[in-house]
Amino acid sequence: MSPLHSMRGRFAFVMGVSGIVLGSLLTGVMEWRWERSAEASARRALQLTALRIAGTLAKDLEARKHEIQVMAELIGRGPLDAPDLIRDQFDRLQAREPGYAWIGLAAADGRVIAASGGLLEAQDVSMRPWFQAGLRGAFVGEPHEARLLAGLLPVREGGEPLRFMDVAMPVGGGALGPAVLGAHLHWSWVRAIAADAVGDLDRAHPVEVVIANAQGQWMLRLPTSAPDGYALPAEGSGTDRYLSAEAPVRFPAAATPLVWTVTVREEARLAHAPIADSRRVLLLLTGLAALLFAVASWFLAERVVRPIVALADAARAHRSRRAVVRDDPADAGRDETGVVGDVLHQMAFYDALTGLANRRLLHERLSLAIPQGRAAGEHGAILLVDLDGFRLLNDTRGHETGDLLLVEVARRLASVARPGDTLARLGGDEFVLLMRGLDGERAAATRAAQARAEAIVPLILAPVRLGEETASFGAAIGICLFGDRDTSAADLLQQAEVAMFEAKRSEHARIRFFDDHMQAALDERVLLEARLRQAIPSELVLVVQRQVDARARVIGAEVLVRWNHPVMGMVSPARFIPLAEDTGLIVPMGRWVLASACAQIARWRGRAGLSDLTLAVNVSAREFRHPGFVDHVLRTLDATRIDATRLKLELTESILADDVDAVVRSMSALKARGVQFSLDDFGTGFSSLAYLQRMPLDQLKIDQSFVRSVVTSAGDASIVRTVIALGRGLGLEVIAEGVETEAQRAFLADSGCDRFQGYLFGRPVPVDEFERGITAD
Numbered sequence: 085m086s087p088l089h090s091m092r093g094r095f096a097f098v099m100g101v102s103g104i105v106l107g108s109l110l111t112g113v114m115e116w117r118w119e120r121s122a123e124a125s126a127r128r129a130l131q132l133t134a135l136r137i138a139g140t141l142a143k144d145l146e147a148r149k150h151e152i153q154v155m156a157e158l159i160g161r162g163p164l165d166a167p168d169l170i171r172d173q174f175d176r177l178q179a180r181e182p183g184y185a186w187i188g189l190a191a192a193d194g195r196v197i198a199a200s201g202g203l204l205e206a207q208d209v210s211m212r213p214w215f216q217a218g219l220r221g222a223f224v225g226e227p228h229e230a231r232l233l234a235g236l237l238p239v240r241e242g243g244e245p246l247r248f249m250d251v252a253m254p255v256g257g258g259a260l261g262p263a264v265l266g267a268h269l270h271w272s273w274v275r276a277i278a279a280d281a282v283g284d285l286d287r288a289h290p291v292e293v294v295i296a297n298a299q300g301q302w303m304l305r306l307p308t309s310a311p312d313g314y315a316l317p318a319e320g321s322g323t324d325r326y327l328s329a330e331a332p333v334r335f336p337a338a339a340t341p342l343v344w345t346v347t348v349r350e351e352a353r354l355a356h357a358p359i360a361d362s363r364r365v366l367l368l369l370t371g372l373a374a375l376l377f378a379v380a381s382w383f384l385a386e387r388v389v390r391p392i393v394a395l396a397d398a399a400r401a402h403r404s405r406r407a408v409v410r411d412d413p414a415d416a417g418r419d420e421t422g423v424v425g426d427v428l429h430q431m432a433f434y435d436a437l438t439g440l441a442n443r444r445l446l447h448e449r450l451s452l453a454i455p456q457g458r459a460a461g462e463h464g465a466i467l468l469v470d471l472d473g474f475r476l477l478n479d480t481r482g483h484e485t486g487d488l489l490l491v492e493v494a495r496r497l498a499s500v501a502r503p504g505d506t507l508a509r510l511g512g513d514e515f516v517l518l519m520r521g522l523d524g525e526r527a528a529a530t531r532a533a534q535a536r537a538e539a540i541v542p543l544i545l546a547p548v549r550l551g552e553e554t555a556s557f558g559a560a561i562g563i564c565l566f567g568d569r570d571t572s573a574a575d576l577l578q579q580a581e582v583a584m585f586e587a588k589r590s591e592h593a594r595i596r597f598f599d600d601h602m603q604a605a606l607d608e609r610v611l612l613e614a615r616l617r618q619a620i621p622s623e624l625v626l627v628v629q630r631q632v633d634a635r636a637r638v639i640g641a642e643v644l645v646r647w648n649h650p651v652m653g654m655v656s657p658a659r660f661i662p663l664a665e666d667t668g669l670i671v672p673m674g675r676w677v678l679a680s681a682c683a684q685i686a687r688w689r690g691r692a693g694l695s696d697l698t699l700a701v702n703v704s705a706r707e708f709r710h711p712g713f714v715d716h717v718l719r720t721l722d723a724t725r726i727d728a729t730r731l732k733l734e735l736t737e738s739i740l741a742d743d744v745d746a747v748v749r750s751m752s753a754l755k756a757r758g759v760q761f762s763l764d765d766f767g768t769g770f771s772s773l774a775y776l777q778r779m780p781l782d783q784l785k786i787d788q789s790f791v792r793s794v795v796t797s798a799g800d801a802s803i804v805r806t807v808i809a810l811g812r813g814l815g816l817e818v819i820a821e822g823v824e825t826e827a828q829r830a831f832l833a834d835s836g837c838d839r840f841q842g843y844l845f846g847r848p849v850p851v852d853e854f855e856r857g858i859t860a861d
Contacts, residue, residue: 126327126350130291133281134331134348137293140277141333141344148183148251148269149224156253156265158809159189167198167205174200185248186233186268190215192261203236209266218252218264224335224342225250227271227303247271271304278306282348286552289354295333298343327352435509437487438494446508446516450573453520454566460521463529463567467517467537468580469497470588471544472558474513485550489557496543500536516580529565530597537561537595560587564598582606613667615649616660620669621676623648626684628854630846631700631819634838638858640698640732642841643681644848645673665706674707675716682724682731684851689726693858700732700762705739714750721757728758734785736764748778755780762819766807776814784811786837788822795827808836 155177159170167189174187178200188199194210209215209232217223230237230246237246248268255263278293285291295304328349335342433445441449450466457464471493478486490513497515501507506518519536522529544559562584564576579598582605587596625648628641647655664670681699688694707713721728733754739747751761762783763776786807790800804820811818820832823842832840846857 123327123352127329129285130327130329130348130350131331133285133291134329134346136281137278137295137348138331138333138344138346140281141274141346142335144273144277145224145249145335145342148267149222149253151177151181152251152253152265152267153222154810154813156255157813158806159265160255161809170198171200171202174198183269183273184267185237185246185270186266188266189255190264190266192219192263197263204232207232212250212266214250214252214266215264218254218266219262221254223250223252225252226297226342227274233268274304275306278304278346282306287350289350291348291350294347296345296347303344325352326350438491438509440494440498440515441506441508443508443510446506446510446518447573447577449506450518450576453518454571454573454576457520457567458570461524461567462520463522463524463526463565464518464520465522465529465533465536465563465565466576466580467519467533467540468510468562468564468577468584469493469515469517469540469544470560470562470584471513472560472588474557477555477557481550488550489548489555492548493544496546497540500539500543510577516577526565526568529567533563533565533597534595537563541594558594560584561595562587562598563595579603579606609663612660612663613669615652616647616663616667616669619647619649620672623650624673624676625850626677626680627848627850628699629841629848630854630857631698631839631841632845633840634833636845638693638697638861639839640700641854642700642734643677643684643702645677665704668706670704671707671710674703677701678703678717679720679724682720682726685726685730686724693861694855696730697858698730698732698760700734702734702764705736708735708739708747708750714753717754717759718757721759729760732760732762732782734762734764737766744775744778748780751780776810781814781816783817783819783839786818786820786832788820788842791820791822791828791832791842792824794831795825801831804832804837805835808832812836 155173159173162169170189174189178184178187184200186200186203188204188209189197190209191197194208194215196204196207196209199205212232214223214225217225227247227249230248233248234246248271250266250268252264252266255265274295278295282291282293290307293304293306294302296302326349328347330348331346333342333344333346433442434440435442453464471489474486474489477489490509493513493515494507494509497507497517501517502519504520506516508516508518510516517536517540519533522532540561541559544557547554547556562580562582564580564583566576579602582602583596583598586602587594590596625646627644627646629644630638631640631642633639644657646657647660649655661670664673678701681701685699688697703713717733721731755761760782761780762785763779763781764785765787766784784807786804790804790807793800794804795801808818817839818837819839819841820828820837821841823829823832823840823844825844828842829840829844849857
């Protein structure tokens with residue numbers, strides 16, 4: 085019988101033709117959608133890049149302008165006839181911000197009084213545009229070639245000619261009358277911003293960037309090989325030839341605003357090149373796939389049901405045989421059930437990404453190794469390796485890049501594993517190496533485990549190729565020996581984890597062995613955590629500490645929490661607050677403190693001397709980031725019916741470590757209700773001016789570490805003055821905590837601070853004692 089007249093032949097023929105037709109249609113549709121999607125994605129990427137460059141330029145200009153404005157205000161309050169002090173401030177600012185090429189102060193006659201590096205001092209700059217504009221007000225100028233500084237500054241990297249942007253601010257007051265503070269910014273920072281944005285596009289072909297002024301003259305071209313004037317309207321970039329995007333940069337500067345245009349473009353043919361190159365390959369693969377499909381259909385047409393039935397019969401026979409005969413030689417045969425069993429075994433006991441043993445298999449082997457080692461009189465060890473910076477890599481580069489790192493680390497660790505060892509991945513970035521039969525003596529086994537850990541460290545530290553970039557990572561290793569005492573696999577893994585966390589906290593020792601001290605600390609921590617869970621809220625006590633104004637009048641108080649345990653007594657906050665942070669108990673604890681503070685404000689309503697006071701409540705970063713925090717605060721305000729302006733939430737700068745936009749949204753939602761915000765411990769973390777301007781703050785709180793030595797340390801005194809000037813410049817209240825002496829209070833008051841808190845005015849006391857003190861006052 086002809087193959088085409090058989091069911092088998094017709095099935096194969098129909099399947100082959102269907103494969104060609106469907107494959108061709110699918111290829112055409114995929115190519116069309118791919119082209120549209122690629123073009124839309126490219127346009128979005130170009131537009132986002134243009135907006136990013138424009139936005140970064142505007143923010144950087146605003147930050148530099150504000151920075152010079154704050155410095156001008158600080159200089160205006162001091163003596164202008166002390167050039168050494170002023171020059172020292174300029175040099176420190178220039179060292180901190182390399183973008184400044186020159187910073188100088190010129191008197192009203194145009195003579196430079198002081199300048200960074202002493203450049204141009206005593207020279208006349210009265211004819212310079214920045215000086216003349218600076219006498220009238222704030223000024224930010226267009227970029228220009230260096231003139232007076234051309235022979236004094238080295239040529240920038242790459243031979244780029246010296247180009248500057250001028251920022252000038254008037255300086256009022258002082259013995260010499262009005263003056264002008266000028267700063268010259270290296271123009272190369274604009275090129276760096278554009279290059280970074282283009283680099284993030286990750287394009288295999290050139291992407292061109294031009295920044296032009298309001299007259300259409302280009303001020304920056306990237307790459308420099310691009311034709312002159314190509315981004316100007318006269319050149320034209322038709323939609324068929326180019327994909328382009330533009331974004332304006334508008335910055336108010338004196339009487340004439342800066343108006344720039346950022347243009348980013350790439351050739352359309354280059355953007356579509358991958359699609360065109362793949363067309364022939366797709367068509368060839370479609371035909372080949374259809375042919376293979378037809379051939380496979382020919383062989384499978386009459387067999388598709390029979391193997392399924394045979395597989396089911398074999399599975400039933402295998403199950404019954406396993407139930408009766410334990411050691412049947414036929415079990416060693418390879419059939420479909422064996423293949424399925426192997427797959428299921430792999431999924432159950434091995435990590436899908438790295439192929440290493442998973443937690444389940446490690447736990448089983450460790451549970452066997454413990455009694456075997458004790459019976460043989462040999463020690464074993466487990467090494468728990470945890471990578472540094474893996475979470476940050478996942479968040480910034482994506483999980484695909486993180487997977488590449490994990491696979492490479494697994495490969496490197498496998499090179500130090502010996503026969504009989506088990507290398508496992510517990511999950512995330514944690515790996516465990518189980519070693520057996522080290523030695524009968526504990527000291528020798530310790531040395532062997534130490535040597536193996538020291539061999540692992542350089543393997544982890546070696547640079548790793550992740551895509552087109554190379555990165556380096558560290559690791560912390562916790563080691564736990566077993567074999568001389570009765571313990572469980574779960575306990576050993578927990579002890580190794582404790583040792584690993586100790587290694588992470590150490591700045592130098594990245595390898596730590598678990599010892600009795602760690603066990604005692606672990607037991608104490610577990611006991612303290614259990615007691616703390618029971619203590620919330622029945623054993624918690626609120627105390628308050630006065631906050632006063634310049635006349636020592638009480639204007640409010642800070643709410644603090646204490647733990648009064650029936651056995652341990654008063655537990656120090658330094659002991660239980662970090663534990664609450666680590667375990668998440670800070671969330672229920674913070675909710676109780678907030679509810680108690682709002683209830684106290686409600687009780688003070690209408691009471692003389694108390695109804696106008698503000699209560700400040702500390703909110704941890706973990707509590708603030710909790711999904712239900714904002715709703716809980718609003719519900720508490722509704723339940724207590726208090727004036728929300730009497731509640732102040734004190735946040736630390738650590739909240740800015742994550743999503744700043746989400747932080748600002750949460751703060752704004754509460755600010756709309758009237759809740760006040762104070763940035764606590766200011767100066768100990770990092771808050772850029774841009775972040776401070778975005779956050780709806782009411783107050784900056786100077787950390788007590790600066791206040792404590794403000795009279796004895798010139799550095800701390802300078803920091804405090806700067807914080808006070810910054811807060812006043814941003815229109816915020818400034819309060820200093822930890823004020824203990826009259827000398828500290830006098831210095832702070834002379835520097836412009838008019839809010840104080842500390843032992844000089846009162847220690848934290850129970851609420852009723854605080855109320856009696858207010859009544860007595």
